[in-house]
Amino acid sequence: MWRTETFVLFFLLCLKNLMKANGSCYLEQSQSHCVCSVKDLEQTEIQTFLTCTIATIYELRGGNLTRFGNFSGVEPHPQIIEILENLPVQKLIFTDVIVPEILLPGALAFVSHTPLVSALEFVNCTFLRAAHWYTRNILWLKISSLRFHRVIADPLDDRFDISSWRSWLENLENLTISESQVTSIPCKIGVVFTALRLLDISGNRFQDESLSSSFCEGAFPQLQILKLNRNNLTSYETVCRTLSHLRTLAHLDLSQNSFPPDLLSSPCTWPQSLRIFNLSNTGLQYMDRSLPPNIEILDLSANSILTLDLSTPGLKELYLSKNRLQTVPSVEGLPSLEILTLDQNQIPRLHSKGLLLLKNLRSLKAGLNLYNCSCRRYIQEIQDLATQRTDWLQDWPHNYICRSPPQYQNYLLDEVPLSSLQCNKALVSHGSVVSLLICLHLVLRWLPV
Incomplete structure (x- = not known):
């Protein structure tokens, strides 16, 4: 003893x-x-x-x-x-x-x-x-x-x-060096980690140049999960080129870095093995940059994105919360989508027609937007969506709140009296005049001189 x-x-x-x-x-x-x-x-x-x-x-x-x-x-x-x-x-x-x-x-x-x-x-x-x-x-x-x-x-x-x-x-197999003011990993050490699967170096002081020297050719050959969030990275393309040789990388977290918009974003090739990609809170205003070809989960939340048009057939989860979207992004290029978050944006109207085309969609969050409750059709679309697919809207009805017009501000969408609503006829008339002018222009264009 x-x-x-x-x-x-x-x-x-x-x-x-x-x-x-x-x-x-x-x-x-x-x-x-x-x-x-x-x-x-x-x-x-x-x-x-x-x-x-x-x-x-x-x-x-x-x-x-x-x-x-x-x-x-x-x-x-x-x-x-x-x-x-x-x-x-x-x-x-x-x-x-x-x-x-x-x-x-x-x-x-x-x-x-x-x-x-x-x-x-x-x-x-x-x-x-x-x-x-x-x-x-x-x-x-x-x-x-x-x-x-x-x-x-x-x-x-x-x-x-x-x-x-x-x-x-x-x-x-697993190495974490977090919030320790680390600026780089010597190349001679990185090449020794031949069996490493997870590397978490979040909350440090890695910069684009030091990242390139740390992930030299031959370093971390079996790496699957890499967490680089909360560092000092500023170039999306440089990070892409630096990590392109990691052929087994499946999960990459770049959140809470700062990627300012470039005037000309050069194409780069991410590892084809990459499936999970976190770009949340990175200062992105638009997303026209190269994405991993086989990506399945993409997190773009907490950015400043105004519009988005993606064509990633294998994407299953797309997170767009806390952006500046003013309309629902096109989903035609996302046939495999299962989870979509659009909450806390600036969307006045939720178009249900396109969303209903997503046969695999099982979860949708779109609350806390700037919903316009002046038109019965706008509200009816969301109510029909909630009725037809009760398993979709995760935050319905408590987060679906009217922000305009003033008389219905802070009403829940399912509490607005639809019978008293009419769509703005002036807007409809204006739209009709525009359509008529376009048709007239086309007719005059093809008339014989």
Whole structure:
């Protein structure tokens, strides 16, 4: 039993003399998540550590590990290794911890003896740069998911010996480095991630040029999901050219970058494997740029798009919320569409005829628009749509509100008295005069001179 107690301390901090440190541990409500703190407490009973032997997630919160820097060369004792090999722990989390980089190889050596640990996370941590890295010959880690969120660390540059980490990094499948002020990933590191499926580098400081150097030829050859949202990207075409060699990329998130309208947008070729594309909140005013040929889900919400005319036969989901659309986009080129969102635009009238042609459509959101309730026909179209396809309108009737004329402002569309409405005859007459003039022009054009 003493060995188990000792292990919990060893395992959480991977420090030779951790029994001298003060701290406390407790199980969260799930009974599978153990949280330990190493803040200065006068005394911690050893029994508190025993409660964590059943946990599958261990989290260390708060503390400065600087004084344990000489632990970097310590080898695990055979008895400790035996305990490590029989524990149920699957994930390790370090939160609000100051970690000297020199400790990492030793700590990972302990982790290498835990066969069930597959995820390692560092949240709000600060890594203190080491003058020289101490590395073991080979680290045989079974970790497939590595996450850094809001960490502070110096760039790796040439001080990082990739050779001793290659066997582990080559098998890593998920890597997150988010909100950590990262500007680039060295090419020599990117090419090592041969099995990486997901890369989340959101909320950093990648720019067009640094993105090109990070995604060099041969880097991330098996990447399927790439999250680049909330960076400093400004050129849609440059991003397209940079990522064009990622032949397995299926999901790309570029949201919350800034793509100003170009006078002339040059064509580019996205990977044919790309199916999910997020361009929300990127400053787009129009969408005449190259799209992935086999795209199935496209998010263009929270932009400034006025008009849209897409021809993407395989598109199944189109998100256009919070734009400046003044009419329903043409859907003739979208025969496979299943989900369409048009809410929070400037649409005065919902044309149901074109929408009813979408045989696969199963969800439509079009509330909170500038609906004109002066014409009975306009309201009747939406009411008929809600009646004929009750499963379509996800936000009917509470988000379908009249914005004009003044006497019906803020009325729900299904509450407007249709019997009192008539369409504007002046507009109809004006339209008739225009049609008559066009016909007269055509007749005079073909009359013999």
